[in-house]
Amino acid sequence: MRSPKDMGIIQIDITNACVHSCSNCTRFCGHHKKPFFMDFETFKHAVDSLKDFPNMVGIIGGEPTLHPEFEKFVNYLRDSRIGVNKRYKILRKPVSNMLKYIYTYLQHADVKLGLWSSLNEGYYKHFEVINDSFPTQFLNDHDIACQHQALLMPRKEPGISDDELIKKRDACWIQNTWSATITPKGAFFCEVAGALDMLFDGPGGWQVEPNWWKRSVKDFWDQLPWCELCSGCLDVPQRISNDERDDMTPEIYDPLKRMGSPKIKRGKFVFMTRKLLIKAIITRSQQEQIT
Ligand code: SF4
Numbered sequence: 269m270r271s272p273k274d275m276g277i278i279q280i281d282i283t284n285a286c287v288h289s290c291s292n293c294t295r296f297c298g299h300h301k302k303p304f305f306m307d308f309e310t311f312k313h314a315v316d317s318l319k320d321f322p323n324m325v326g327i328i329g330g331e332p333t334l335h336p337e338f339e340k341f342v343n344y345l346r347d348s349r350i351g352v353n354k355r356y357k358i359l360r361k362p363v364s365n366m367l368k369y370i371y372t373y374l375q376h377a378d379v380k381l382g383l384w385s386s387l388n389e390g391y392y393k394h395f396e397v398i399n400d401s402f403p404t405q406f407l408n409d410h411d412i413a414c415q416h417q418a419l420l421m422p423r424k425e426p427g428i429s430d431d432e433l434i435k436k437r438d439a440c441w442i443q444n445t446w447s448a449t450i451t452p453k454g455a456f457f458c459e460v461a462g463a464l465d466m467l468f469d470g471p472g473g474w475q476v477e478p479n480w481w482k483r484s485v486k487d488f489w490d491q492l493p494w495c496e497l498c499s500g501c502l503d504v505p506q507r508i509s510n511d512e513r514d515d516m517t518p519e520i521y522d523p524l525k526r527m528g529s530p531k532i533k534r535g536k537f538v539f540m541t542r543k544l545l546i547k548a549i550i551t552r553s554q555q556e557q558i559t
């Protein structure tokens with residue numbers, strides 16, 4: 269695990285509304301009865317708290333351009349002291365290892381603002397302000413399917429012991445390569461933990477105040493219980509993103525059903541029992557050996 273201060277990016281989740289409903293979405297889009305839209309005061313606090321953060325600040329969703337105050341937010345971000353944009357870098361060719369590219373690029377890029385968008389109408393509506401403000405844009409229209417790892421298959425069903433979980437959690441590839449985040453409910457050491465807190469109406473994150481992101485790993489204890497409900501760090505199946513179904517075990521299915529998840533109502537899930545899970549894990553490992 270890493271402190272947010274050592275991350276290349278810290279995100280601000282301004283909404284979980286999205287035009288898509290991908291399988292195994294990291295924000296669990298499709299399960300919320302009503303999306304959230306961060307308010308402007310919270311956004312200002314979030315931006316101000318990251319004033320001295322030396323790396324990239326990202327705006328993400330859901331689909332951030334769906335936020336009704338998107339331009340107001342972007343103008344504030346651009347005019348803030350963290351918005352020092354010196355150099356543009358456009359990815360013109362496919363790269364074989366996107367994660368490596370992002371990681372290497374961010375370490376050397378002199379850019380500080382990033383936008384994550386799935387290129388919907390909102391993107392084109394705000395085209396001018398986006399391109400005046402974000403030197404780095406991560407655009408993925410999801411027309412080309414990619415693999416999304418299951419996140420809602422926590423350790424109980426696969427039978428992972430306490431010791432194993434601690435080892436896997438501490439080596440979680442998501443926390444080690446992605447970002448900390450700020451949601452309307454506070455700051456989180458991991459973006460998936462922030463989304464789980466939103467989905468299950470958890471206690472919220474750390475207070476968004478200057479230097480919250482300097483916390484070290486030993487200060488994560490109050491948020492680590494989210495890893496108990498998450499399969500981000502486990503060897504679980506992946507699914508093509510535009511399949512739209514989420515893989516989940518009974519432990520997660522039951523509360524989501526009780527909460528009235530629209531995605532469950534539409535039958536967009538694959539129920540994973542222990543037997544099915546073991547079969548899927550073996551298939552995944554065979555596929556990985558072939559490729
Ligand atoms: S586009 Fe991104 S945020 Fe939207 S559903 Fe797909 S994975 Fe989730």
Ligand code: SF4
Binds near residue numbers: 458460461498499501
């Ligand atoms: S297990 Fe899940 S919540 Fe925990 S660090 Fe990994 S992605 Fe985040």
